[in-house]
Amino acid sequence: MNLAIVGATGVVGREVIKCLELRNFPITNLYLAASAKSVGKIIKTIWGEIKVREISSKLFEQSDIAFFTAGSEISKLFAPLAKINNCLVIDNSSLFRYDPLVPLVIPEINGAEAFNHSGLIANPNCTTAIAALPLWVLEKNFGIKKIIMSTYQAVSGAGQAGLDELEQQVIEYANHQELVVSKFSHQILFNVIPHIDSFQSNGYTKEEMKVVWETQKIFKRPDLAISCTAVRLPIKRAHSESVVVQTKSKVSPEKFKKLLSQSVGVELVDDVALGQYPTPMTAMNKFSVEIGRIRQSLIFGEYGLEFFISGDQLLRGAALNAVEIAELFIN
Amino acid sequence: MNLAIVGATGVVGREVIKCLELRNFPITNLYLAASAKSVGKIIKTIWGEIKVREISSKLFEQSDIAFFTAGSEISKLFAPLAKINNCLVIDNSSLFRYDPLVPLVIPEINGAEAFNHSGLIANPNCTTAIAALPLWVLEKNFGIKKIIMSTYQAVSGAGQAGLDELEQQVIEYANHQELVVSKFSHQILFNVIPHIDSFQSNGYTKEEMKVVWETQKIFKRPDLAISCTAVRLPIKRAHSESVVVQTKSKVSPEKFKKLLSQSVGVELVDDVALGQYPTPMTAMNKFSVEIGRIRQSLIFGEYGLEFFISGDQLLRGAALNAVEIAELFIN
Numbered sequence: 187m188n189l190a191i192v193g194a195t196g197v198v199g200r201e202v203i204k205c206l207e208l209r210n211f212p213i214t215n216l217y218l219a220a221s222a223k224s225v226g227k228i229i230k231t232i233w234g235e236i237k238v239r240e241i242s243s244k245l246f247e248q249s250d251i252a253f254f255t256a257g258s259e260i261s262k263l264f265a266p267l268a269k270i271n272n273c274l275v276i277d278n279s280s281l282f283r284y285d286p287l288v289p290l291v292i293p294e295i296n297g298a299e300a301f302n303h304s305g306l307i308a309n310p311n312c313t314t315a316i317a318a319l320p321l322w323v324l325e326k327n328f329g330i331k332k333i334i335m336s337t338y339q340a341v342s343g344a345g346q347a348g349l350d351e352l353e354q355q356v357i358e359y360a361n362h363q364e365l366v367v368s369k370f371s372h373q374i375l376f377n378v379i380p381h382i383d384s385f386q387s388n389g390y391t392k393e394e395m396k397v398v399w400e401t402q403k404i405f406k407r408p409d410l411a412i413s414c415t416a417v418r419l420p421i422k423r424a425h426s427e428s429v430v431v432q433t434k435s436k437v438s439p440e441k442f443k444k445l446l447s448q449s450v451g452v453e454l455v456d457d458v459a460l461g462q463y464p465t466p467m468t469a470m471n472k473f474s475v476e477i478g479r480i481r482q483s484l485i486f487g488e489y490g491l492e493f494f495i496s497g498d499q500l501l502r503g504a505a506l507n508a509v510e511i512a513e514l515f516i517n
Numbered sequence: 518m519n520l521a522i523v524g525a526t527g528v529v530g531r532e533v534i535k536c537l538e539l540r541n542f543p544i545t546n547l548y549l550a551a552s553a554k555s556v557g558k559i560i561k562t563i564w565g566e567i568k569v570r571e572i573s574s575k576l577f578e579q580s581d582i583a584f585f586t587a588g589s590e591i592s593k594l595f596a597p598l599a600k601i602n603n604c605l606v607i608d609n610s611s612l613f614r615y616d617p618l619v620p621l622v623i624p625e626i627n628g629a630e631a632f633n634h635s636g637l638i639a640n641p642n643c644t645t646a647i648a649a650l651p652l653w654v655l656e657k658n659f660g661i662k663k664i665i666m667s668t669y670q671a672v673s674g675a676g677q678a679g680l681d682e683l684e685q686q687v688i689e690y691a692n693h694q695e696l697v698v699s700k701f702s703h704q705i706l707f708n709v710i711p712h713i714d715s716f717q718s719n720g721y722t723k724e725e726m727k728v729v730w731e732t733q734k735i736f737k738r739p740d741l742a743i744s745c746t747a748v749r750l751p752i753k754r755a756h757s758e759s760v761v762v763q764t765k766s767k768v769s770p771e772k773f774k775k776l777l778s779q780s781v782g783v784e785l786v787d788d789v790a791l792g793q794y795p796t797p798m799t800a801m802n803k804f805s806v807e808i809g810r811i812r813q814s815l816i817f818g819e820y821g822l823e824f825f826i827s828g829d830q831l832l833r834g835a836a837l838n839a840v841e842i843a844e845l846f847i848n
Contacts, residue, residue, distance in 0.1 A: 332816050336667035336759035338709045338748065360691030371792045378669045378750065378757045378797050380810050380825045385789040389770065389812030398815065413815035413823060415759040417669065419709065420751055426709045428667035428746040428759075439720065458716040461702045466709050479711050481720030484729060484744035485663050492744060494711045 187212055187516065190249035190273070192241055192264065193256025194218035195227060197346050198278055201505030202253050207232045209509060212516060219245050221256065246271035251512050254278060255504075269305040274515065276307050276508045280392075283308040283400060290403050293510040294451045295322045300514050307511055310404065311396040312503030313337055313416065317427050318404055319451040320477050320495060325405055327445055329434030331489075333412040335397065338419050338426035339382060340466060341374060343499055348374075352420055370418065379418040391416055424466035425503065426496040432486040439480045442491055451502075452477050464496035475502055518543055518847065521580035521604070523572055523595060524587025525549035526558060528677050529609055532836030533584050538563045540840060543847060550576050552587065577602035582843050585609060586835070600636040605846065607638050607839045611723075614639040614731060621734050624841040625782045626653045631845050638842055641735065642727040643834030644668055644747065648758050649735055650782040651808050651826060656736055658776055660765030662820075664743040666728065669750050669757035670713060671797060672705060674830055679705075683751055701749065710749040722747055755797035756834065757827040763817040770811045773822055782833075783808050795827035806833055 189206070193199040199220070206213065216233055219241045227238040239245065241260070246252060246268040254261045254268075258279040265282070268275045282288040289299040290308045292315055300307050310318070317335060324330055341348035347369045355365045355375035365373050372379055383392035390398075393416040402408050446454050455464050456478035464476035475497035483490030497503055520537070524530040530551070537544065547564050550572045558569040570576065572591070577583060577599040585592045585599075589610040596613070599606045613619040620630040621639045623646055631638050641649070648666060655661055672679035678700045686696045686706035696704050703710055714723035721729075724747040733739050777785050786795050787809035795807035806828035814821030828834055 334665050334761050334816055336746075338669070338750075356687055357691050360688050372796055373798055376751065376753045376798070378752060378827070380757070380759070380794050380796075381789070381792070388815075389789070389810070390815070411816050413761065415667075415810070415823065415825060417757075417759065417825075419669075420707065421709060422707045426711070426748075428711070428748065430665050430744065458712070458720070461712070463711050465703055465711075467704055467707070479720070479746070484719075484721070485665055485742050492746065494746060494748075496709070 187251065188215045188249045189213055189512070190217040190219060190245050190252040192219050192252055192254045192260060194229060194238060195220045195224040196255055197342055197349070197500055198255040198504045201500045202255060202508060203229065203231055205501065205505045205509040209513070211509065211513070215248065217245055217249055243267055243271060246273035249273045251276060251515065253508050265306055274303065274305060274307070276309055276511050278309045278504055278508060280311060280396060282306055283310065284403070290400060291511050292318050292404055292507060293514060294319060296404055297514055300511055309504065309508045309511065310400045312343065312499035313339065313393065313425055313427070314397050314400040315503045315507050316425055316475050316495060316497035316499060317397070317429060318401060319475050320446065320493070321401070321431070322405070323445050323449050324431055324433060324437070324442065324491070328437045330410060330431055331434055332432040333401070333410070334430040335412070335414045336428045337414065337416045338421070339417060340421040340423050340425055340499060341418065342423050343382070343425065344369060349422060352422065374418065374420050376420065380415060382416045382418050421466050423498060423500065424470040424496050425499040426464060426466055426494065428494055430483055430485065430490065430492045432490045436488045437491055439482060439491065442480055446477060451475060454478065456480055464494050466496050469496035470498050471501060472498055473502060473506055518582065519546045519548070519580045520544055520843070521548040521550060521576050521583040523550050523583055523585045523591060525560060525569060526551045526555040527586055528673055528680070528831055529586040529835045532831045533586060533839060534560065534562055536832065536836045536840040540844070542840065542844070546579065548576055548580055574598055574602060577604035580604045582607060582846065584839050596637055605634065605636060605638070607640055607842050609640045609835055609839060611642065611727060613637055614641065615734070621731060622842050623649055623735055623838060624845060625650060627735055628845055631842055640835065640839045640842065641731045643674060643830035644670065644724065644756055644758070645728050645731040646834040646838050647756055647806050647826060647828035647830060648728070648760060649732060650806050651777065651824070652732070652762070653736070654776050654780050655762055655764060655768070655773065655822070659768045661741060661762055662765055663763040664732070664741070665761040666743070666745045667759045668745065668747045669752065670748060671752040671754050671756055671830060672749065673754050674713070674756065675700060680753060683753065705749065705751050707751065711746065713747045713749050752797050754829060754831065755801040755827050756830040757795060757797055757825065759825055761814055761816065761821065761823045763821045767819045768822055770813060770822065773811055777808060782806060785809065787811055795825050797827050800827035801829050802832060803829055804833060804837055
C-alpha cells in the first residue's frame with residue numbers, strides 16, 4: 187500500500203511512523219510531508235531514509251491513504267485535495283469529527299463504520315480514545331447511564347512546543363533562572379492548569395466537550411450523560427483519567443476485571459497490595475491503556491464503578507488508532 | 518495565652534508559627550517542641566528566637582493550648598499527657614477525628630462544636646478542609662445529595678521528605694543523573710500516582726475515605742454520598758480538586774457565585790476569558806481557597822454544579838484551621 191503522512195515531523199506524525207514500523211504495515215511507498223519549514227528534512231525509517239516533501243496534489247495522487255496529523259487548518263486546506271485524488275484521509279484533527287457524514291472510528295469499538303466513509307475517516311481526540319476502550323466494555327455488558335471524568339494530561343498533548351516548555355522550565359529551575367512561559371497560559375512546572383483548548387459558552391473547554399460529543403457519537407448514544415474536567419499537568423507523556431460510571435444493570439469490580447482480561451486494547455494493572463496501578467510512567471509507549479484502582483462506587487453502589495486509567499495519548503490515543511483504521515483497508 | 522507546638526520543625530508546625538505571627542495571636546509564651554533529633558534547634562519568630570525543647574509533662578503544664586502536628590504516633594503517646602495537665606490539644610493527626618466524642622472542627626462551618634471538647638479538638642484532613650468551605654455554601658443553601666471529587670495533591674502533603682524528593686529529582690533530571698526514589702512508591706517527577714495513604718478493604722485509600730468520613734461528620738450528614746479519587750502530583754504546594762455536586766434544590770453558577778462572594782475562606786477566581794481559574798501556583802500562601810471553573814453540571818443539570826478549587830493545604834488546609842480553632846478560646 188502507498189501511504190502518506192501529512193505532518194510527519196510533528197509529535198503524532200512521528201508516532202505514526204513508529205507505529206507503522208512496529209506493526210509491520212505492508213508498505214509499498216511511504217511519503218512524508220510537512221509544512222514548508224520542514225521540507226527537505228531527512229527522516230530515518232525501516233524502509234530507508236525519507237526526505238520530507240511538500241503537501242501537494244501529486245502526493246495524494248501517489249498515495250492510497252494519507253494520515254493527517256498537522257492540525258485542523260492543514261486538514262481544512264488539504265483534505266479536499268486528497269479526496270479529489272482518490273486518497274483516503276485518516277484525519278487526526280477535530281475538524282470533521284462531528285460531521286454526521288464522517289465516521290469517527292475506534293477500530294476495537296466501531297471498526298465496521300470505517301467502510302461507510304466518503305473519502306475521510308476521523309480519528310478521535312486522544313483523551314476520548316483512551317477512556318473509550320474500558321468504557322465500551324461497561325457499555326456492552328452493563329449499559330452506561332452516567333460518566334464523570336477528571337483528567338491528568340501530559341504536556342506533549344500540546345505538541346512538541348508543550349514538551350519543550352516543560353523541559354526548559356525544569357532546566358531553568360535547576361539553574362535558579364526565571365521560568366519563561368510562552369506555550370501554556372501559566373507556568374506548567376509544579377503547576378496544575380484546568381484549561382485545555384478554548385472555553386465554550388457553557389463554561390466547559392473544547393477538550394472537555396470533545397470527550398462528551400465523541401463518546402456519544404462512537405457509542406451511538408446521543409443521550410449518554412457525560413461530564414469531564416480536563417487538566418494539564420507537568421507530565422511529559424501519557425494522559426491519566428479518574429472515571430466514575432453509573433451503569434444500567436448491576437456491576438462489580440470482579441465482573442469488570444474478568445471482562446477486561448478478555449478485551450483488547452486494555453491492560454489490567456490493579457494490585458494495590460503490590461503498589462500496582464496505572465501511572466503515566468508505566469503506560470507510556472504501550473499499545474494498551476492501563477486500567478486499575480477498580481472499585482465499587484461509593485456514590486452509585488451496585489450500579490457503579492470507579493477506576494483510574496493511564497494511556498499513551500500520542501501512541502494509543504492517536505497514532506495507533508489511526509494505523510489500526512488503515513489496517514482495516516489492507517487487502 | 519501560653520501555646521505549645523508539638524512538631525514545630527515539621528512542615529505544618531512551621532506553618533502554625535507563621536500563622537500565629539500573621540494573625541497577631543495574643544501570645545504570652547510560645548513553646549516549641551519536637552522529637553529528640555530536633556531538640557536544641559533555634560527557630561526565629563516575631564516573639565524572639567525560641568529553642569526547640571522536648572515533649573514533656575512540664576511543656577503541657579505551662580501551656581493552655583498545644584497544637585499537635587507531628588503525626589498519629591506522637592498524638593497517641595502525648596495527647597493523654599497534655600490532657601492530665603489541663604492543656605487543650607488541637608490535633609492535626611487523623612487519630613481522634615472519627616471518635617464521636619471528639620469534635621472535628623472547621624471554624625467557618627461548625628465552630629460552636631469546639632466548645633464540646635473533653636480536652637481535645639481534631640483538625641480535619643487538609644483535602645477535606647479545602648473542599649468543605651465551598652461545599653458548605655452549597656449544603657447550607659441548596660442541600661447536597663452527592664459529591665464526586667478527584668484530587669491533584671502536592672508532595673508537601675507528605676511532609677518535608679516529599680518536598681525534598683521532588684526537588685532532588687528535578688536536580689537529578691537536569692544533571693542527567695538517575696532519579697532516586699525513596700519517599701514515594703514511584704518516581705514523582707513527570708508522574709501521576711493515584712495512591713495516597715494506605716489502601717482500605719473497599720479499594721479506596723485512607724486519604725479518599727478521610728474526605729468521606731470527615732465531610733459527613735463536619736456537615737452532620739452521615740447519609741451524604743461522597744466519593745473521592747486522591748492523586749499525588751509533582752507539585753510543591755497547594756492541593757487542587759475537581760468537584761461535581763448534585764444538589765437537592767435547583768442551583769445555578771450565578772447563584773453560587775453570589776453566595777461565594779459573601780462567604781469567608783473562599784476566593785472566587787473565575788474569569789476564563791482572562792485565563793483566570795484556580796491553580797496551585799496562585800493559591801499557595803493564601804488564607805482562602807481559590808474556586809473557579811464554576812459551571813452547570815452536564816450530568817445533574819439544574820440540580821448540579823461542577824467546579825475546580827486550589828488551596829494551600831499546609832496553611833488553609835491545616836495550620837490556619839488549627840489557629841482559628843485556638844482563636845475561639847481567646848478571652
